[in-house]
Amino acid sequence: MKFDKTEKGLAVALAIAALLSFVVPEWAVFLGTLAVSKCLVVFGCLVLWRTGLVSFGQALYFALGGYTVGMAGKYLGWTDAVLLTVLGTIVAGVMAAIISMLLARYREIFFAMFSMALSMILYGVLVKTEVLGSTDGFNVVVPTFFGYAPEGTELLISMFMLTLLVTLIAAVFVHRYLSSTLGHLTTAIKDNEIRVEYLGLSVFKAIQFKVILAGALAGTGGAITAFSVGHVDPDAMAYWTVSGEFVFITILSGTGSVAAPFLGALLFQVVRTYAFQYSPQTWQLVLGAVLLFLIMFIPDGLWSLVRRIRNKEVA
Amino acid sequence: MTLLRAIQLKKSFGSVMAADNVSVDITENEVIGIIGANGAGKTSFVNMITGYLKPDSGQILYEGRDITALVSRDITRLGICRSFQVPQVFSSATVFENLLIALGATQPSLGAMLRPLHQEERIREAEVLLERYSLTDYRGQESSLLPQGIRKLMDIAMAVVSHPRLLLLDEPTSGVSADEKFGIMDTIMTALKVTKVTTLFVEHDMEIIGRYAERVLAFYDGGIIADGPPGEVLENDQVRQYVIGEELHRAATDDQGAGHA
Numbered sequence: 405m406k407f408d409k410t411e412k413g414l415a416v417a418l419a420i421a422a423l424l425s426f427v428v429p430e431w432a433v434f435l436g437t438l439a440v441s442k443c444l445v446v447f448g449c450l451v452l453w454r455t456g457l458v459s460f461g462q463a464l465y466f467a468l469g470g471y472t473v474g475m476a477g478k479y480l481g482w483t484d485a486v487l488l489t490v491l492g493t494i495v496a497g498v499m500a501a502i503i504s505m506l507l508a509r510y511r512e513i514f515f516a517m518f519s520m521a522l523s524m525i526l527y528g529v530l531v532k533t534e535v536l537g538s539t540d541g542f543n544v545v546v547p548t549f550f551g552y553a554p555e556g557t558e559l560l561i562s563m564f565m566l567t568l569l570v571t572l573i574a575a576v577f578v579h580r581y582l583s584s585t586l587g588h589l590t591t592a593i594k595d596n597e598i599r600v601e602y603l604g605l606s607v608f609k610a611i612q613f614k615v616i617l618a619g620a621l622a623g624t625g626g627a628i629t630a631f632s633v634g635h636v637d638p639d640a641m642a643y644w645t646v647s648g649e650f651v652f653i654t655i656l657s658g659t660g661s662v663a664a665p666f667l668g669a670l671l672f673q674v675v676r677t678y679a680f681q682y683s684p685q686t687w688q689l690v691l692g693a694v695l696l697f698l699i700m701f702i703p704d705g706l707w708s709l710v711r712r713i714r715n716k717e718v719a
Numbered sequence: 720m721t722l723l724r725a726i727q728l729k730k731s732f733g734s735v736m737a738a739d740n741v742s743v744d745i746t747e748n749e750v751i752g753i754i755g756a757n758g759a760g761k762t763s764f765v766n767m768i769t770g771y772l773k774p775d776s777g778q779i780l781y782e783g784r785d786i787t788a789l790v791s792r793d794i795t796r797l798g799i800c801r802s803f804q805v806p807q808v809f810s811s812a813t814v815f816e817n818l819l820i821a822l823g824a825t826q827p828s829l830g831a832m833l834r835p836l837h838q839e840e841r842i843r844e845a846e847v848l849l850e851r852y853s854l855t856d857y858r859g860q861e862s863s864l865l866p867q868g869i870r871k872l873m874d875i876a877m878a879v880v881s882h883p884r885l886l887l888l889d890e891p892t893s894g895v896s897a898d899e900k901f902g903i904m905d906t907i908m909t910a911l912k913v914t915k916v917t918t919l920f921v922e923h924d925m926e927i928i929g930r931y932a933e934r935v936l937a938f939y940d941g942g943i944i945a946d947g948p949p950g951e952v953l954e955n956d957q958v959r960q961y962v963i964g965e966e967l968h969r970a971a972t973d974d975q976g977a978g979h980a
Contacts, residue, residue: 585823586832592820595809602769602807603824604795604881 411576414663418568425564430557437564437632439666439673440571442653444625446665447578448618449654454582455614456594457511461519462650464503464526465496465619467642469626470544471536472496474636477545485547485566489627496623497616504615508608520644530638541637544630567628574621579662581617590614622650652691656698658705667706722747722885722917723768723799728777730763730941737763738774739941745885745917750908752932752949753921754962759938761921762804765887769801770794781885800883804890804921806874810863814854814873817862818845821877844880851910852876868895868903875907879914886911888920892927900924904931925953925963937962 407415421440425433445462452459469492476482476491503522510518531539546553547563554562581587590610593600597607630636640646649672657668679690702708723745730738737760745751755761766772768779770791779787786794809817822841826832849855852872857865862873871891878886891907892900908931911918922928928935928949935952937945939961945952952958 580835581833583835583837584833585820585826585836586829588816588820588836589824589832592809592812595811596807598803599807599809599821599877600824601790601792602795602801603821603877604792605824606792 407576408579410579410661410663414572414575414579414666417663417666418572422565422568425561430560433560433564434632435673435677436670437560437567438629439669440564440567441625441628441632442650442669442673443571443665444574444628445622445650446653446657446669447574447662448621449650450657450659450662450665451578451581451590451614451621452618453654453659454587454594455590455611457611457614458516458651459519459615459618460516460644460647460651461521461523462618462622463642463644463646464519464523465500465622466626466629466646466650467523467526467530467636467638468496468499469493469623470630470636470641471530471626472623473627473630474542474544475536478542481545483545483548483553485549485563485631488547488631489566489570489624492627492630493620493624496626497620500616500619500623501612503619504612507615508611520647523642523647524644527638527642527644530642537637539638541635541640543635544633546634547631563628563632567632570624570628574624575662578617578621582662586610586613652695654705655695656705658707660704660707660711664705664707664710667710671706720747721745722782724780725764725768726778726780728764728767728774728779730760730767730772730774736760736941737772738767738777741777741941741943743936743943743946745919747884747917748915749917750911750931750933751919752928752935753919753938754923754925754928754935754952754958755938756962756964759962760941761938762889763941764938765801765889765919765921768794769799769887795881795883798881798884799887800878800881800885801887802871802874802878802889802891804893806867806870808862808870808873808877811861813859813861814857814865814869815845815849815859817873818848818854818876818880821880822848825881848876848880851913853906868899871895871903872906876910879911879916882914883916885917886919888918890921890923892922892924900927901930929953 421436425436445466448462449459472492472495473488476488482488507515507518530536536542546559549562549566589600589605593607593610600607626641653665653668653672656672657664675694676687676691679687683690721744725741725743728738728741741764753761763772767774770789774787778785781797781799786797809820812820819836819841822844823836849858852875854869854872854876857869862870875888875891892903895903904927932949934947935949936943937952937958944957944961945955
């Protein structure tokens with residue numbers, strides 16, 4: 405297998421992040437884990453965005469991934485992090501495959517609203533399900549890694565390593581998908597669906613593929629988040645504001661490259677954490693102001709800044 | 720050999736008959752011009768053959784096979800492609816990328832679709848198309864910024880990527896300035912000769928019909944009122960009355976024959 409510049413760059417950046425986790429304080433590793441696992445979900449949003457589709461319902465798959473991990477631990481006694489992450493991904497992917505049969509017919513605001521409505525159904529169900537702790541949720545098992553059962557700082561770092569590895573694999577996959585024929589075609593769908601159909605291709609199937617890919621990625625992100633936080637509950641995983649966060653990060657990042665979500669997710673996590681710490685009553689106001697600033701001054705996201713710097717170097 | 724056979728196609732939109740018992744046989748390697756006033760049913764005919772519209776009744780046979788109920792993408796896969804009156808291209812991509820994407824779309828399987836778009840062989844094919852359709856000068860330009868004539872050529876180049884056996888061109892020169900028309904038609908017809916494709920083109924300009932069509936179908940009010948070689952059809956009384964219309968007066972004084980309809 406050959407790797408291109410973006411893939412190598414990502415591998416190097418994530419390796420540096422992995423090494424840093426041994427020197428930075430614990431809270432920073434935790435913050436990093438959450439940010440990187442959000443990246444996974446944002447990859448999915450990016451894939452959809454390339455066709456002009458915005459999903460306000462990625463929390464559905466995010467929560468499914470998280471709850472799958474929680475429930476498999478609670479009822480089956482499974483603890484292996486890799487196994488459960490794969491399981492969470494599959495459950496979310498299967499759900500996305502079912503939903504895609506309906507969702508792939510819709511575009512624009514209808515796509516956004518329909519995906520949100522579906523995710524709020526799950527939220528409603530979770531809130532009413534007492535065995536799953538209703539609004540309180542429940543605690544998730546402590547993960548093991550192929551029999552290795554770390555604790556404390558070691559657990560935190562192991563989880564971070566796993567997150568980085570999974571995200572790197574996902575990033576390479578998404579990058580290759582975007583540069584593949586199918587990836588280019590789905591961008592073309594945004595331009596002209598009629599032409600795509602007259603080239604002998606099903607627009608419906610191409611969009612279905614995207615919905616499933618995005619759903620599975622959100623499931624992976626949810627599974628990892630559930631492990632890292634050690635707890636799942638409807639408000640933190642399934643409420644529509646969670647989906648909103650992913651859309652926020654997508655806008656913040658820009659959709660120019662698969663590397664963009666790393667910047668976006670990290671900045672988002674930092675802003676959110678500090679806003680929450682320094683103004684616990686009005687942190688949403690701070691986030692809102694940041695979003696407003698971004699849309700007005702860097703509408704193409706943080707990645708457009710990177711691109712601008714690069715172009716200057718070339719010139 | 721008969722490539723396509725339309726049998727008693729009927730299609731109405733409310734009280735308007737877009738197709739009223741349209742029957743026609745198309746033989747392999749013909750170049751057919753379709754004429755008719757606005758609303759005569761020319762585009763509806765093209766749309767029915769390519770699966771964009773379903774006829775209310777009647778049958779379309781392609782190589783002896785009934786394709787009436789198929790959707791457009793399946794019909795494309797069988798070898799019937801079309802271009803559009805308003806060019807349907809990917810506006811945010813460059814000319815070259817448009818061709819690459821179109822070529823990529825001919826991949827048969829999901830596995831092949833997941834391979835990179837930029838492949839050596841495909842790039843070579845795209846270069847050939849650029850050359851053949853005189854698009855080389857516009858290679859790296861974003862297609863939304865190009866003149867209509869160029870977009871028309873792109874549209875046709877993208878329609879032939881899968882090597883169709885039957886190609887339908889819906890008004891290849893509409894929206895193109897008068898002095899560019901012949902240049903564009905020459906490019907198209909020369910390119911199509913190389914690939915030996917049976918061609919139907921809808922056209923309003925009788926000069927173009929006279930020069931490029933081997934056979935002409937004249938539509939009026941949803942039906943075909945004349946079918947034959949251009950010399951014969953363009954002299955047909957009904958055609959002169961309903962299709963060429965007032966141009967008749969000009970034809971008397973103009974030694975070019977019928978002018979722009």
